[in-house]
Amino acid sequence: MRFDKLTRLLGNAFRPKPEYITITPVTASAPAPTLPPPEALPRHVAIIMDGNGRWATSRGLPRSAGHAAGTEALRDIIRASDDWGIEALSLYAFSTENWSRSKEEVSALMGLLLKYFNSEIDELDEKNVKITILGDVDGMPEPQRQALLNAMARTEDNRGLRLNIALNYGGRAELARAARLLAQAVKDGEIEPGDIDEEEFASKLYTAGLPDVDLLIRTSGEMRTSNFLPWQLAYAEMVFDECYWPDFDRARYMKCLCVYASRDRRFGGVKGQTPSTEKEEAAN
Ligand code: IPE
Numbered sequence: 126m127r128f129d130k131l132t133r134l135l136g137n138a139f140r141p142k143p144e145y146i147t148i149t150p151v152t153a154s155a156p157a158p159t160l161p162p163p164e165a166l167p168r169h170v171a172i173i174m175d176g177n178g179r180w181a182t183s184r185g186l187p188r189s190a191g192h193a194a195g196t197e198a199l200r201d202i203i204r205a206s207d208d209w210g211i212e213a214l215s216l217y218a219f220s221t222e223n224w225s226r227s228k229e230e231v232s233a234l235m236g237l238l239l240k241y242f243n244s245e246i247d248e249l250d251e252k253n254v255k256i257t258i259l260g261d262v263d264g265m266p267e268p269q270r271q272a273l274l275n276a277m278a279r280t281e282d283n284r285g286l287r288l289n290i291a292l293n294y295g296g297r298a299e300l301a302r303a304a305r306l307l308a309q310a311v312k313d314g315e316i317e318p319g320d321i322d323e324e325e326f327a328s329k330l331y332t333a334g335l336p337d338v339d340l341l342i343r344t345s346g347e348m349r350t351s352n353f354l355p356w357q358l359a360y361a362e363m364v365f366d367e368c369y370w371p372d373f374d375r376a377r378y379m380k381c382l383c384v385y386a387s388r389d390r391r392f393g394g395v396k397g398q399t400p401s402t403e404k405e406e407a408a409n
């Protein structure tokens with residue numbers, strides 16, 4: 126065997142396995158996970174709900190059955206976020222890239238979307254949930270566009286959970302749109318180019334006014350962000366769960382929140398040190 130091949134093989138053997146979440150089923154003998162205290166919870170959770178297709182295929186069902194099962198998990202996770210006092214929940218439901226799927230799959234997804242909004246809007250509104258759609262609503266088919274605009278208008282003044290649903294969403298498209306809006310504002314004399322800082326830029330994103338994402342969860346074992354919230358995820362903690370989205374439930378969600386609570390978020394600093402800017406101020 127050639128030396129380089131041998132070292133490659135040895136390297137693979139010692140490479141750590143990806144750090145997925147594995148959950149011991151909650152049984153009478155295994156204690157249920159407990160929710161971290163409120164100050165240890167993320168303010169803004171984003172979820173890439175992935176694996177519906179594989180969930181269905183592994184059961185010999187059509188992919189659309191996986192999407193239908195996925196909406197059940199969605200209900201549960203939205204309710205849990207509301208019960209646990211999460212401030213904002215952003216869910217990736219349909220990307221600009223997802224239009225490349227078959228006509229059957231796209232229309233099944235669009236059908237489920239309408240069904241979902243029609244059946245859930247009363248309860249969400251009652252729970253004071255404020256719905257925001259992240260993405261190009263005008264690029265959606267007309268019945269879906271109407272349902273989305275209606276959901277946003279109806280819940281506009283609600284002050285409970287901020288529920289963001291990314292539909293026809295692409296992260297790069299969102300950044301390009303923000304750049305266009307800023308360019309227009311300069312052209313109209315509303316701002317100077319020098320006024321464009323991070324805060325001004327963020328004010329032109331779909332998530333304007335919301336805190337950055339603290340925790341990103343992706344199901345199905347994939348470890349990528351697939352063009353989801355590139356700006357807002359800049360300092361997010363990431364937790365990957367190997368289960369397919371229809372199998373994601375409150376217990377797994379709670380485990381993800383526990384993993385988040387155990388992370389050490391440093392934001393570039395070092396614990397115990399006084400920031401140099403404060404030192405300078407102290408010296409003057
Ligand atoms: C996520 O599940 C749902 C959408 C993208 C709409 P997938 O449909 O991507 O499921 P897999 O990844 O093919 O299993």
Ligand code: IPE
Pocket residue numbers: 173174175176217218219220222223347349351
């Ligand atoms: C990301 O999942 C989009 C949604 C969950 C809506 P995909 O299944 O489309 O992502 P890739 O293709 O695996 O990157």
Ligand code: MG
Pocket residue numbers: 175176177
């Ligand atoms: Mg997928």
